[in-house]
Amino acid sequence: MDQQEMKRTVEKIIGESAVGTMATVKQNKPHSRYMTFIRNDLKLITATSLETHKAEEIKANPYTHILLGYEGEGFGDQYVEYEGKAVIYSTADLKNELWNSYMEHWFHGPDDPNYILLEITPVRIRIMNKTGAEPKLLEF
Template identity: 85%
Template structure:
């Protein structure tokens, strides 16, 4: 099952990330990088999501649906996020696309959300029940 999860994430890096804002869900599109079962995404300390993660670190992420209909595999990823501002991780994940928001990997507002999985479900695989990976 882990290999299916990894392929979906690697093939579909953009997904929705939901946090909680004033006891209500708040979703946005994000780009994710996978390392083993953890997900990483860049953000600014000046965003609502950073504030929301500080108040409640739990998140729900959807990745992989291609819009083809029944049988499209996708991942429901429930995790616990932490704000990581280590220079090592920021440099590792830095790419030219981030120049649209930050003044380089040393920008103090540039941080990485490090998301550790709590539960991963693979959904809609044709002919198969959803598979849940509890962690």
């Protein structure tokens, strides 16, 4: 599998898998939670509150580890291990663009000062668990 084919595979997996686990570091230990992601090329974007632990953790250490794609079928069920660097965005344009009514569970609207976005840029992505294949590394 060449790099272009790996990129297409990664784009397919992360494009079809909106929910995954996101790990950050809290007091020198991993801290994971489920998050919903939107794909922008190979970057991931997720909404959160400025008042959450993950916002504090990203400010202290912007690196994160995300798992996307595993469907629970067992061996051969491809997924990606996504290592990235997160940046906090609170610009009105992007917040308005990504706002949806489901977010009303946590925020008062797109102008809520606690509503922020995390944009994660990949540092390393590995395609995992393809039947009969070793993990593949997408290079950057």
